[in-house]
Amino acid sequence: MVEQAVKGVVLDDSVLFLNSNGDNPNHSLRPATDALMRHLQYSMFRTGISSRLDSSDCKDIIKEKAESHSIDCFSLNAFLTEDDINEIMLSWGDIRNSILYVISSERKDDIKQLIDQGWPVVVLNVQGDSACENLGRICISKLEELPLSICRLNMKADDCSPIVVGYTMKPSRELDFAKRGAFPLYPTDNGLIFLPLTFDLPLSSQLPEVDMILHKATDEILYVELSNSSDLSNKITYSSRMQELQRHIEVHPDLCVLDPLNNIRPVLDRLETQQILLRLEALKSEGCIIRGPYFLKVDNFNEAILVQKLSEAKLTLPCIVKPQVACGVSDAHKMAIIFDVEDLKNLDVPLPAIIQEYVDHSSTLYKFYVLGEKIFHAVKKSTPNTSTLTNLNQGVGPLIFDSLKSLPIVNESQQHLEGKSSDKKNKNINIELVQNAANWLRSVLDLSIFGFDVVVEDKSGDHVIVDVNYLPSFKEVPDDIAIPAFWEAIKNKYENFKRASP
Known part of the structure; x- marks a missing residue:
């Protein structure tokens, strides 16, 4: 058996094709092949394919798969020899005692040769052979079982x-x-x-x-x-x-x-998220506050007293309209920026919806990521200020977009003009204040990994959290920093x- 954790996997070509003898005219790969190769490719150990099928088409397919998944390819003899085994060991000499060979149960002689050489072997039982376990140390019936088998080996080792x-x-x-x-x-x-x-x-x-x-x-x-x-x-x-x-x-x-499903529920509902953010205003730093945006929940865009309700909610146009459901369904990110109350009539945004304050923030968005006790942030371009938006829109109705695909972003020259013309009380974000808010949110939400977006309101300097989400990609944080923090x-x-x- 493996004396150390598995650090390398060699896939015999016999496990990749539905017909391991290579005489299938369609040369069909097993359905799980690509998914398995992706898992192996990114699993921090060496991966290779041993190519022995005579068909040139099969060899071409194997070569293409090896190249596309950046894994090694070994051309071996029709019947596995000691020289073949030594070739692989020499190529991967640094992990020679931790290599797993995956082979079809049809190749009994090759399995014996591998075991005689002391290699750990996983046998794919393609024939339903009741004696499969006698051919090797581990026997699986489907390729999908291989990651589980590797996991078990590494747990024991x-x-x-x-x-x-x-x-x-x-x-x-x-x-x-x-x-x-x-x-x-x-x-x-x-x-x-x-x-x-x-x-x-x-x-x-x-x-x-x-x-x-x-x-x-x-x-x-x-x-x-x-x-x-x-x-x-x-x-x-x-x-x-x-x-x-x-x-x-x-x-x-x-x-x-x-995190438990009940814990992520509040970030699925923009109304519940907004209600949680209302409690943030107790956090202050040198006169600067952090808060959620002003908002109003609506069940009907044609409500008679909607203008009055907007005023009572401290909302002035333009505003941004979002579905109450924050994620997980196809239209959760379908939004609109409205410039006039008339824009709400027959608005194509799912109801119930949240009408939310549009904050002038000089097109600068701060993305914060909470990974356990660690907090990171990145700066990104964002939607323009209301004056720029109004000029771009030119009174043609609501600006409808998908926030995952087509967020309206200003170009560099527009952002520069906004920065010069904006009446900013505080141009810099107060990191300590936002970190305090992050710690507060971690406690209230009881989540281990989440993210939220912050903008700084130009005139007041208010820090406004405009979005909260669970298990974000935190792709703006460099891998050598983010991934260890993720594991921690x-x-x-x-x-x-x-x-x-x-």
Whole structure:
């Protein structure tokens, strides 16, 4: 067996194709091949493909996959020899005792050769052979099981009893994190192993190996029911796989979750978020305050006394209109900037909605990220001041946009003019004040990893938090700073959870 944690994986070409003999005219790759290669590519260990199929088409496919996933490719003999094994060992000499070879059960002679040479072997049982376990030390029936097998090996090999973090999120988000080295299958310096949870396998076979769950549950929301009540409890419908995970969490209270679904609920609802931010005004620093924007919830854009309600809410035009549901559904980011009350008539923004103060901030947005006890920030361009917006709009009605795709941003010359013409009380952000607010929000929300956006109002110098979100990408923070802080936040959450457990 592996004496050390797995640091390298060689995929025999026999496990990549549906027909491992290479005589399938379609040369079909197994459906899980690309996802597996992505996991291995970004899991902090060496990965290679051994190419032995005679078909030139197969060789071309293997070469293309190896290049696209930046992994090594070894051209070996038709039947595995001791020289072939030595070639791989020489290429990866620094980890020669920690290489795992994954091969099809059809290649029994090759499996024996590998075992005779002392290699740890994972056998993909492609024939349903009841004697598969006799061919090697580990036997799997699907490629999707390989990360779980590697996780188990690394748990046994590591001396520090690693914490296994099972994670689930949509593929594009997972890839963004993985490319930064956030999800290694090899233990991190602080003893974490990240296991991708797959719903192609029963959760019951994966979760017993997991110490804590990391999720982006907002990726799994199918529907949010909103009524006159702002309470979203029991009104969020998750995907069937998220519901399955929820059921498992409920019956295993000893399983740590980062973060519990109830804790992320307030940031799914812009009204609840705004109500929380109202309590921020007690925080002050040298006369400077931090607060949420003025706002009004509306269920009907054609309400007769809407103008009066806007005035009572301290709202003056232009304003920004946002759906009450903050994330997880397709139109949660469909917004509008209105310049006249008439713009509200038949406005194409989902109801109920939040009409929110538009803050003049010289097109400068401060993105803050809370990773456990660590707080980071980045400066980004933002939407222009009201005067610039009004000139750009030229009275043609509401400005409708998707905040994830088409946020109206000023160019450098416009931003320069805004900076010169703005009546700013305080041009600089008060970092200490915002950090105090971040710590307060961490306590109130009881979240480990979240982000929020701050703008500084030109005339008053008020620091206004205009958005709060759960598990952001924190992509503006350099990887060598962000990823260790990310791991530390997860480790601290687990340790605090265990200390609090009876």
